[in-house]
Amino acid sequence: xxxxxxxxxxxxxxxxVRTRGxxxxxxxxxSRTEVLKExxxxxxxxxxxxxxxxxGCGKTTLLSVIAGTLGADRGEVxxxxxxxxxxxxxxxxxxxxxxxxxxxxxxxxxxxxxxVENVSVPLRIQGHAAGPAERRAAAMLEQVGLGRRGHARxxxxxxxxxxxxxxxxxxxxxxxxxxCDEPTAALDSENGAKVMDLLRGFAARPDRCVIIVTHDNxxxxxxxxxxxxxxxxxxxxxxxxxxxxxxxxxxxVA
Amino acid sequence: MLDLSLKMLLGDRAKYIMLISGLTFASxxxxxxxxxxxxxxxxxxxxxxNVGAPVWVVDPMVEQINDTEAMRDTDLExxxxxxxxxxxxxxYQGMLRARMPDGSFKxxxxxxxxxxxxAGAPREIVQGRLEDLRLPNTVILDEYGAKKLSRDPAxxxxxxxTFEINDREARVVGICRSRMSxxxxxxxxxxxxxxxxxxxxxxKVMSSVLVGGGEGADxxxxxxxxxxxxxxxxxxxxxxxxxxxxxxxxNTGIPVAFGATVMIGFVVGLAISSQTFYxxxxxxxxxxxxxxxxxxxxxxxxxxxxLQTLTVGLIGxxxxxxxxxxxxxxxxxxxxxxxxLPWQLPLITLAAVLFICWLAASLGIRKIRSLEPAIVFxx
Ligand SMILES: Nc1ncnc2c1ncn2[C@@H]1O[C@H](COP(=O)(O)OP(=O)(O)O)[C@@H](O)[C@H]1O
Ligand SMILES: [Mg+2]
Numbered sequence: 001x002x003x004x005x006x007x008x009x010x011x012x013x014x015x016x017v018r019t020r021g022x023x024x025x026x027x028x029x030x031s032r033t034e035v036l037k038e039x040x041x042x043x044x045x046x047x048x049x050x051x052x053x054x055x056g057c058g059k060t061t062l063l064s065v066i067a068g069t070l071g072a073d074r075g076e077v078x079x080x081x082x083x084x085x086x087x088x089x090x091x092x093x094x095x096x097x098x099x100x101x102x103x104x105x106x107x108x109x110x111x112x113x114x115x116v117e118n119v120s121v122p123l124r125i126q127g128h129a130a131g132p133a134e135r136r137a138a139a140m141l142e143q144v145g146l147g148r149r150g151h152a153r154x155x156x157x158x159x160x161x162x163x164x165x166x167x168x169x170x171x172x173x174x175x176x177x178x179x180c181d182e183p184t185a186a187l188d189s190e191n192g193a194k195v196m197d198l199l200r201g202f203a204a205r206p207d208r209c210v211i212i213v214t215h216d217n218x219x220x221x222x223x224x225x226x227x228x229x230x231x232x233x234x235x236x237x238x239x240x241x242x243x244x245x246x247x248x249x250x251x252x253v254a
Numbered sequence: 255m256l257d258l259s260l261k262m263l264l265g266d267r268a269k270y271i272m273l274i275s276g277l278t279f280a281s282x283x284x285x286x287x288x289x290x291x292x293x294x295x296x297x298x299x300x301x302x303x304n305v306g307a308p309v310w311v312v313d314p315m316v317e318q319i320n321d322t323e324a325m326r327d328t329d330l331e332x333x334x335x336x337x338x339x340x341x342x343x344x345x346y347q348g349m350l351r352a353r354m355p356d357g358s359f360k361x362x363x364x365x366x367x368x369x370x371x372x373a374g375a376p377r378e379i380v381q382g383r384l385e386d387l388r389l390p391n392t393v394i395l396d397e398y399g400a401k402k403l404s405r406d407p408a409x410x411x412x413x414x415x416t417f418e419i420n421d422r423e424a425r426v427v428g429i430c431r432s433r434m435s436x437x438x439x440x441x442x443x444x445x446x447x448x449x450x451x452x453x454x455x456x457x458k459v460m461s462s463v464l465v466g467g468g469e470g471a472d473x474x475x476x477x478x479x480x481x482x483x484x485x486x487x488x489x490x491x492x493x494x495x496x497x498x499x500x501x502x503x504x505n506t507g508i509p510v511a512f513g514a515t516v517m518i519g520f521v522v523g524l525a526i527s528s529q530t531f532y533x534x535x536x537x538x539x540x541x542x543x544x545x546x547x548x549x550x551x552x553x554x555x556x557x558x559x560x561l562q563t564l565t566v567g568l569i570g571x572x573x574x575x576x577x578x579x580x581x582x583x584x585x586x587x588x589x590x591x592x593x594x595l596p597w598q599l600p601l602i603t604l605a606a607v608l609f610i611c612w613l614a615a616s617l618g619i620r621k622i623r624s625l626e627p628a629i630v631f632x633x
Contacts, residue, residue: 064628069547090551097549108544108630112265117258124255125550153265181631 013044015078016177016209017066022075024061035061037232039075045176048200048210048222050240053229059213060181062229066211067100067179068092079177097125101170101203105182107162109154115141115165116150122173140168144198160191167198178203180212189218196222255550259558262538263565269534270566276530277570277607278577280523285578285595285603287519291512292599293592298502299495300433301347304396304441305365305374307464308473311342311480311488316462318498320436322347324458329486333463336483338476340468343368346449347461349439353418356405362442363435364419366449374464376443382413382428387445393419394428399440419452434592524610527570531563531614535621540630547627556619560611563618567611574607575600 024036035058043049051059064070065077068084077084080099084092101122109118119137124130138150144164146157154162163183170178180199184192196219203210204224212223220226223240264270296303301319302310311333313323327344334342346366351359367374367387375384376394386392395403400410403417411417416425424442432441444452450459465488467476473490480488489497503509535542542555582593 060628060631064631067547067628069627069631093546093549093551095549096547100549102544102547102630104544104630106630108540110262110541110544112262113258117261121258121545122548124258125545125548125554130257 047224050223101175103180276526278573281574283519292594309465311463318501343373366446369445376430378431386427396432535618563611
């Protein structure tokens with residue numbers, strides 16, 4: 001079923017994200033710790049890539065660097081060919097608004113806004129007027145199966161429903177890179193599966209790239225590739241269940 | 255985006271009401287305390303309001319209106335001879351003891367007016383006739399005195415009642431409206447000659463000379479000419495009022511005491527509202543951080559915060575000044591405590607409220623600028 005939605009993993013696909021020698025540390029002097037050590041990471045258009053590894057190994061930090069919400073200390077970060085490490089803050093912010101969709105573990109919906117208003121936020125940030133933005137947001141909510149809850153406040157929804165609202169918000173402005181940090185960690189397996197089905201079905205398209213940080217092994221089966229991180233370094237990348245099922249096993253990509 | 259920022263603000267009804275209340279309280283406290291202060295200061299110059307004269311001429315030793323230093327009778331003629339003086343009338347004021355029919359004593363502020371011109375006579379007579387003051391041993395009492403000098407609160411003093419001033423009969427021929435005096439003593443009007451008879455015998459009795467310059471005359475220029483020609487001090491009404499107000503500010507504890515409450519109003523208001531604002535912004539930091547992560551530039555978030563603070567600030571200001579005016583309307587009817595709300599006061603409060611808003615907003619904006627949008631990835 002999944003195989004039909006997506007082309008098999010292909011190592012000739014163009015890069016969506018590529019980092020070279022990225023380093024990032026926190027703190028000063030004695031207490032300084034290097035969280036990312038020479039990270040060479042890549043993700044390609046059209047794939048759903050999972051970034052896995054033990055807690056504290058630097059997954060979230062790497063994701064923040066890729067998203068441009070955190071500057072790297074050294075190294076290069078390219079997203080769709082744009083060198084984020086060389087752009088100024090305002091340019092990175094504008095780039096983020098146009099090209100990246102976010103899904104957080106804590107949903108981060110604004111409790112005082114309705115679901116439609118929440119979903120419309122990325123469009124509003126890009127300068128769309130309220131009316132058209134909310135119409136598109138309502139259509140997006142329809143697609144994640146929450147068309148009737150558009151005027152509810154997020155607080156009145158279940159965790160699974162809230163994460164589906166967050167998915168609608170991440171996709172409403174048609175970004176090409178979708179970044180998810182532990183999207184199912186707070187959900188039971190049924191809701192987790194629903195969320196992943198949505199991500200697999202809507203987000204993963206040939207012109208998009210989805211990167212999911214997780215250590216929820218219940219969802220590993222949705223990945224095209226899994227990149228393993230360990231202690232601030234990329235350990236290995238392998239083709240995973242989803243692509244293995246539909247394609248000939250590709251060589252390990254470092 | 256700005257409409258969303260208002261929805262974010264209004265969405266949390268409890269927090270919103272708390273913010274508004276904080277600013278309402280702050281504006282109310284500042285406006286009301288300052289208005290009471292202005293009221294007291296206005297009381298200090300009540301005589302200037304109750305006795306309408308364009309120019310007041312007094313002994314150079316006199317520092318303010320409630321201060322009396324008797325003048326020579328010849329000073330009146332010297333003032334009259336100054337060019338541009340249309341009329342000049344002798345004026346007496348003094349604090350005298352009045353004895354009620356039941357034998358109790360009360361202090362009154364006795365005013366003696368020139369009987370031919372009645373220059374400076376009370377403007378609003380509510381009972382009786384001003385002209386009856388020309389009859390011997392007669393006075394006009396203000397409404398406050400009519401209540402205060404009566405034994406029975408249900409029956410204020412009326413026209414026809416009598417009491418004594420310095421053992422001399424004083425028959426009430428009128429009741430007038432006047433502004434309360436600083437000392438809280440009622441105003442009692444009589445003719446100058448009558449007042450001199452009530453006053454304890456001294457060689458000199460004239461307190462001041464009231465002067466008018468005729469139609470369209472420049473009071474300030476006239477006052478300067480009188481001073482130059484006679485060596486006496488001459489002030490316009492407003493000069494004398496400000497001199498009086500400043501004298502009280504310099505020489506009494508009132509400004510310190512009231513300045514302190516106005517300051518407390520300001521500081522408490524500032525603390526409460528910037529505190530609530532800041533808490534509101536901190537609470538919203540996660541939301542604003544998520545927006546920042548999603549690509550909202552700092553400027554956009556700053557404008558959202560400014561709109562939120564301004565909205566709350568202006569609504570709170572409106573409620574606060576409205577309540578202060580309501581308070582004023584009630585106390586003005588009762589006459590206590592003193593209350594005077596000059597138009598400048600709401601503007602000063604507005605400036606203070608805007609300052610509070612600016613402070614809270616810039617604290618929040620600073621916080622947003624330094625916010626790592628990456629925090630939203632953290633649990
Ligand atoms: N802003 C920060 N300041 C200091 N230390 C940080 C900061 N962010 C992350 N760290 C540290 O970096 C390490 C990796 O964190 P993180 O990237 O969140 O790991 P993961 O997502 O893999 O669990 C942790 O030890 C964490 O304490
Ligand atoms: Mg993490």
